[in-house]
Amino acid sequence: xxxxxxxxxxxxxxxxxxxxxxxxxxxxxxxxxxxxxxxxxxxxxxxxxxxxxxxxxxxxxxxxxxxxxxxxxxxxxxxxxxxxxxxxxxxxxxxxxxxxxxxxxxxxxxxxxxxxxxxxxxxxxxxxxxxxxxxxxxxxxxxxxxxxxxxxxxxxxxxxxxxxxxxxxxxxxxxxxxxxxxxxxxxxxxxxxxxxxxxxxxxxxxxxxxxxxxxxxxxxxxxxxxxxxxxxxxxxxxxxxxxxxxxxxxxxxxxxxxxxxxxxxxxxxxxxxxxxxxxxxxxxxxxxxxxxxxxxxxxxxxxxxxxxxxxxxxxxxxxxxxxxxxxxxxxxxxxxxxxxxxxxxxxxxxxxxxxxxxxxxxxxxxxxxxxxxxxxxxxxxxxxxxxxxxxxxxxxxxxxxxxxxxxxxxxxxxxxxxxxxxxxxxxxxxxxxxxxxxxxxxxxxxxxxxxxxxxxxxxxxxxxxxxxxxxxxxxxxxxxxxxxxxxxxxxxxxxxxxxxxxxxxxxxxxxxxxxxxxxxxxxxxxxxxxxxxxxxxxxxxxxxxxxxxxxxxxxxxxxxxxxxxxxxxxxxxxxxxxxxxxxx
Ligand SMILES: Nc1ncnc2c1ncn2[C@@H]1O[C@H](COP(=O)(O)OP(=O)(O)OP(=O)(O)O)[C@@H](O)[C@H]1O
Ligand SMILES: [Mg+2]
Numbered sequence: 001x002x003x004x005x006x007x008x009x010x011x012x013x014x015x016x017x018x019x020x021x022x023x024x025x026x027x028x029x030x031x032x033x034x035x036x037x038x039x040x041x042x043x044x045x046x047x048x049x050x051x052x053x054x055x056x057x058x059x060x061x062x063x064x065x066x067x068x069x070x071x072x073x074x075x076x077x078x079x080x081x082x083x084x085x086x087x088x089x090x091x092x093x094x095x096x097x098x099x100x101x102x103x104x105x106x107x108x109x110x111x112x113x114x115x116x117x118x119x120x121x122x123x124x125x126x127x128x129x130x131x132x133x134x135x136x137x138x139x140x141x142x143x144x145x146x147x148x149x150x151x152x153x154x155x156x157x158x159x160x161x162x163x164x165x166x167x168x169x170x171x172x173x174x175x176x177x178x179x180x181x182x183x184x185x186x187x188x189x190x191x192x193x194x195x196x197x198x199x200x201x202x203x204x205x206x207x208x209x210x211x212x213x214x215x216x217x218x219x220x221x222x223x224x225x226x227x228x229x230x231x232x233x234x235x236x237x238x239x240x241x242x243x244x245x246x247x248x249x250x251x252x253x254x255x256x257x258x259x260x261x262x263x264x265x266x267x268x269x270x271x272x273x274x275x276x277x278x279x280x281x282x283x284x285x286x287x288x289x290x291x292x293x294x295x296x297x298x299x300x301x302x303x304x305x306x307x308x309x310x311x312x313x314x315x316x317x318x319x320x321x322x323x324x325x326x327x328x329x330x331x332x333x334x335x336x337x338x339x340x341x342x343x344x345x346x347x348x349x350x351x352x353x354x355x356x357x358x359x360x361x362x363x364x365x366x367x368x369x370x371x372x373x374x375x376x377x378x379x380x381x382x383x384x385x386x387x388x389x390x391x392x393x394x395x396x397x398x399x400x401x402x403x404x405x406x407x408x409x410x411x412x413x414x415x416x417x418x419x420x421x422x423x424x425x426x427x428x429x430x431x432x433x434x435x436x437x438x439x440x441x442x443x444x445x446x447x448x449x450x451x452x453x454x455x456x457x458x459x460x461x462x463x464x465x466x467x468x469x470x471x472x473x474x475x476x477x478x479x480x481x482x483x484x485x486x487x488x489x490x491x492x493x494x495x496x497x498x499x500x501x502x503x504x505x506x507x508x509x510x511x512x513x514x515x516x517x518x519x520x521x522x523x524x525x526x527x528x529x530x531x532x533x534x535x536x537x538x539x540x541x542x543x544x545x546x547x548x549x550x551x552x553x554x555x556x557x558x559x560x561x562x563x564x565x566x567x568x569x570x571x572x573x574x575x576x577x578x579x580x581x582x583x584x
Contacts, residue, residue, distance in 0.1 A: 009310060011317040012133065015094045022090045023141075026083060030145050033079040036072050038153035041287035043069055045161065049280035083142065091137035095130045102126050102319060110326040111390045115350065120203060125319055129312035136309030140302045147298035154288050154295070161281045168267065169289055172260050176293055179256065180300040183249045188304050190245055194238040201231040253293050260289040326389055326410070337401045337416045339366040339497045339528035341387065345396035348379075348386055356382050357551045359396070369520075369529040371539025373572060374548035380532045381422060383548070384500050388417050418496030420504040424483040426475030431460065432467040434475070435490045442493060450492040453522060455515035456485035480507040488516070492523060499523060500530045505538050513538070536576050545569065 016023065047065045051058050103126060106113075114122075158166040208215065208224050215224055268282040346360040357379045364370055372380045385391050387398055389405055398405045405413060426434050435451065436442040444467065451457040459482055463469045475483050484507055491499060501520070505513050517538065520529070533539050540559050547555040547562065547569050555567050562569035 009313050011320070012098075012313055015097060016137075018097075019090050019094065022086060026087055026090070026142065027145065029079055029083040029086070030142060031149055033076055033083060034146055034149040034153055036076045036079070038150055038157060038291070040069065040072060041284040041291075042157045042161070043072070044287070045278075045280035045284035047280070048283060049278045053279055084138075087138045087142050091134045094137055095134040098133065098316065099126055099130050102130070102316065105320055105322070108324055109322055110324045111385070112325055112350070113322060120206075122319075124199070125315055129315050132305075132308040132312035133316070135305050136313075140305045140309065143298040144302045147295035147302075150291075150295040150298075154291060158285065158288055161284060162277055165264075165268065165271075165277070165281070165285055169260070169264075169285065169292070172256070172289065172292055173296070176253075176256055176296050177300070179252055180249075180296055183245060183252065184300045184303060187242065187245045187249065188307065190238055190242045191304065194235070194242055197231065197235045197238055201228070201235055204228060204231050253297060257290050257293055260292070261286055264289055326392055337497050339416075340364065340399075340401050341498070341528065342399040342402075343383075343396070344399065346383075346386065346393050346398060347395035348382060348391065349394050350382075350391070355394070355551065357386075360551075360553060362546065362553065362556075364528060364530070366528055367524075367526060368544075369524050369531070369542045371542035371545040372530065372532040372548060373534070373536060373539060373545060373569065374554070378548040379551040380548055381502055382551075384419065384502055384530070384532070387500075388419060389413060415494070416496060417498045417500060418491035418494055419500045420484070420488045420491045420502065422502045424475070424480070424487040426471050426478075426483060426486065428471060430467070431463070431469045431471055431486070434471055435486060436493055437490060447489070447493055451485075451489045453492055454485055454488040454519045455512065456482070456489045459485070481509065481512055484508065485512070485516075488519075496527070498528045498530070500532075502532045503534065504531075505533060505535060517541075534576075536573050547572075 043065065047062055047069075051061045051065065106122060106126075155166065155170070158169060204227065208228070215221060264282070264286055268277065268285060271277045272279050272282050341362075341364040343360045343362040346357055347355060348357040349355045360383065372383070374380055382391075386393055387405065389410060392406060400408060400413070400416070427438075429438065432444060432447055433440070435447050447467070448457060451460055460467060460469075471477070475486070478486070484504055488501070488504055505516055508516060513535075520531070520538075521541070523529070529542075531539055531542065539545050542559070544556060544558050545562055546553055547567070549568055555562055555565060555569055557565075563573060
């Protein structure tokens with residue numbers, strides 16, 4: 001979805017609205033602080049003209065005025081400090097709210113969203129896009145406001161002193177504005193390029209780190225280093241370019257200010273000598289001319305911030321507008337399933353036009369144990385994804401105890417079904433918390449019971465800290481088989497009515513598998529059990545076996561019957577029984 005900048009930023013107004021009071025105070029503070037700042041040269045003019053360069057100079061008044069000046073400087077300091085603090089606090093709390101909303105929203109999205117959006121993109125969205133908005137709420141609002149008010153005040157004070165001089169000085173504005181705009185324009189380009197290159201370098205680094213084992217095995221370290229050098233050098237080049245431009249900008253600004261001062265001394269000096277203006281006015285004008293640049297600079301600089309904020313808010317708005325395609329249609333009535341599953345003419349495609357399942361019809365009675373086998377990519381996992389409603393069927397219907405799964409509240413459905421998935425996901429935290437999924441109200445005894453049941457208890461007790469062992473990110477300190485056992489124990493802890501094992505035994509040694517086989521026998525008690533396996537020994541004992549091939553049910557029936565049929569199952573069985581025969 002594409003939005004214009006204005007729409008994107010408008011979407012953020014509700015967040016601003018909540019902080020109206022604070023923003024009101026900020027506005028007031030900006031006005032007062034700018035006034036104090038810009039009144040200073042005017043005050044000096046008074047001191048010079050009325051009390052220093054006058055017929056009867058008065059040192060006492062001058063002393064008071066300089067104290068007053070000092071007080072103004074201090075007041076401006078305090079106000080600016082408080083203002084920045086308030087702005088940062090407001091900006092950061094808005095950003096915190098947006099981040100929380102984003103994560104809440106993203107967590108509610110269907111898996112289809114995560115198929116098409118890389119986690120890198122989502123992370124950028126939640127972390128750096130919101131930071132760009134923070135800059136908008138803080139820098140843009142305060143600097144643009146402050147710049148505009150300061151510029152107005154400078155002109156106001158100038159006009160009060162001398163109209164003709166003001167007109168001359170204002171000639172500077174378009175010059176400064178144009179130069180500023182152009183240099184900023186190039187700066188913006190270079191800055192974009194730099195950020196682009198920075199994220200490329202980060203992505204490269206992340207990939208290298210996560211693939212370290214493969215890189216070392218294939219002896220790619222040197223090549224990776226060379227590739228990184230390319231990224232790194234490109235980054236260096238744009239950083240240097242940016243520094244150059246920034247410095248050039250600073251120099252040009254200074255020089256233009258100096259030129260203004262030179263011109264003023266020339267014209268203004270003559271005017272003072274002729275007596276048409278006072279020395280105090282000339283002094284104040286010189287100060288104001290030098291101050292011209294700052295607000296103009298502030299305003300043009302904010303174009304960058306505005307641009308990034310528009311892009312960021314567009315992306316955030318697009319994410320917030322994503323709707324989950326799995327919607328809650330369930331009426332929310334209490335529902336206790338007995339575990340009867342029916343697939344009726346189920347068709348499914350992840351992407352339109354690329355069907356994965358073609359007309360699946362299948363009835364599974366409560367308490368039945370069903371094995372699913374078939375070549376890789378046949379659609380076994382997809383079938384389970386539909387039953388658990390990670391995706392919705394393209395056509396047909398899946399019923400649980402006679403009810404369309406789409407009419408069952410998601411929470412109830414997911415409590416009814418326990419899945420031990422093909423990819424095991426562990427989180428950083430203790431082992432026991434991973435098994436009970438951080439639901440600390442589940443007693444340890446129940447976790448231990450589940451672990452004993454699936455045969456994980458033994459290896460867990462061998463760990464130095466047992467059930468309290470801290471797991472690193474993704475549990476990479478455990479073997480894959482151990483992780484599978486944990487995942488199995490996790491499913492059992494929640495005591496589901498329907499248990500699904502997707503390749504849960506693939507990485508286990510024969511002893512562990514035998515333990516698990518026995519466990520499967522025990523856990524099946526009163527449960528509907530669906531087991532997907534490549535190892536046919538795992539499904540042999542099942543009540544019946546479904547052979548999937550290219551998204552269709554090719555054969556079904558108990559082990560012996562399928563063997564006798566001499567079809568795909570027979571071939572698979574022969575291949576698994578005689579692995580040596582397959583070797584060239
Ligand atoms: N998220 C996805 N987006 C698009 N296509 C997908 C997605 N997941 C799987 N597929 C495709 O759907 C088909 C069936 O995949 P599925 O994961 O169901 O196979 P499987 O039978 O479980 O295979 P395996 O035994 O290797 O696990 C495959 O062709 C696969 O490429
Ligand atoms: Mg699979």
